[in-house]
Structure formats: structure tokens, C-alpha cells
Amino acid sequence: xxxxxxxxxEEWIEIRELLIEDIPGYLQVLANLTEVKTDxxxxxxxxxxxxxxxxxxxxxxxxxxxxxxxISIIACCTLLVEPKMIGLANRVGHIxxxxxxxEYQGIGVGxxxxxxxxxxxLEKIKCVKIELDCSESTRPFYEKLGFTYNDIMMKRTNEKxx
Numbered sequence: 001x002x003x004x005x006x007x008x009x010e011e012w013i014e015i016r017e018l019l020i021e022d023i024p025g026y027l028q029v030l031a032n033l034t035e036v037k038t039d040x041x042x043x044x045x046x047x048x049x050x051x052x053x054x055x056x057x058x059x060x061x062x063x064x065x066x067x068x069x070x071i072s073i074i075a076c077c078t079l080l081v082e083p084k085m086i087g088l089a090n091r092v093g094h095i096x097x098x099x100x101x102x103e104y105q106g107i108g109v110g111x112x113x114x115x116x117x118x119x120x121x122l123e124k125i126k127c128v129k130i131e132l133d134c135s136e137s138t139r140p141f142y143e144k145l146g147f148t149y150n151d152i153m154m155k156r157t158n159e160k161x162x
Contacts, residue, residue, distance in 0.1 A: 009108055012066040015116045018059040018076070020047055025073030026061055033099035056081040058120070059097075062113045064104070075100040075109045077117045081125055093121035095132035114145055 018026055023043050030036050038046070051057050062075035078096040083089070095117060100110045121127040133153045134142050143149070 014063045029099050074104045075113045077113045090128040093127035093130040
């Protein structure tokens with residue numbers, strides 16, 4: 001059934017900001033990306049305290065309005081906005097945590113939500129650019145959406161926190 005829907009995604013998919021009642025489904029979709037160690041109550045507390053109150057942190061979800069299996073959240077994408085003091089004091093958007101439920105992969109849902117979040121950052125938030133980190137395996141996906149390879153990414157992690 002899902003394979004036949006890609007031609008009319010607009011009819012059955014809704015993309016909007018995360019609501020607190022979406023968190024259980026959101027955590028399930030995130031589990032397709034990485035291990036989720038956060039329990040539901042902690043996730044709700046973090047959402048209410050740190051995310052919903054931060055005007056520069058946006059989590060978007062895609063919902064299947066026609067789901068027969070009662071799957072509501074089918075994809076997610078986060079946009080973090082960084083105000084800059086260099087250049088013309090513009091904003092830069094950073095895309096994080098792009099994930100699509102396994103049953104919905106390969107039909108355009110990921111492209112749809114990433115494109116939506118990118119346009120939101122560029123047009124509504126007035127970011128001068130949108131950046132993201134990806135793996136070599138996901139690089140072609142993002143290149144099809146207009147992203148270009150640029151430099152390398154370095155990181156240092158807190159071994160005690162991971």
C-alpha cells in the first residue's frame with residue numbers, strides 16, 4: 001500500500017512541529033537512526049524545559065494521515081538555528097536527527113521532510129545557509145536535495161556521557 005502513495009505525498013503526509021503528545025512516536029522513529037536511551041518521562045521534561053521554550057530549536061515530524069496501522073509519526077528532522085556575529089550577523093541553520101520509519105523509507109518521505117525543514121530555515125527563519133553532517137552512504141540522498149559536499153567535520157566527544 002505504501003509504495004503506491006509516493007506520487008501524492010501531499011495528500012496523506014502532514015509536516016508540522018513536534019507536540020508533546022507526539023513524543024512516544026518521535027522516539028520510535030529516532031530509534032531507526034540511533035539507540036535511544038532516553039525514557040519517555042525524561043524526553044517530555046527535556047521537550048518542555050529546553051526545546052519548546054527555545055525559539056532557535058525546531059523539531060519537525062511527518063505524520064501519516066491515512067495510516068491503517070495507527071502509525072502517526074513516520075519521520076522527523078531537527079533544525080537548530082545559530083545566530084552569528086560575523087559577516088552581517090546572519091543566521092545559520094543546522095539540520096540534525098533526520099529519520100524515517102522503516103516502513104516508509106524509499107518513497108520520498110525523507111526528501112519531503114528535509115526539503116520542508118530546509119525551506120523553513122531559509123525562507124521563514126532567514127538563515128543564509130543550512131548545514132548538515134552526513135555519512136558517505138547518505139551523501140547522494142542529500143546531494144539530490146541540493147546540498148553540496150563542503151570540507152570535513154571533526155568532533156570530540158565526552159567519553160563519560162556517550
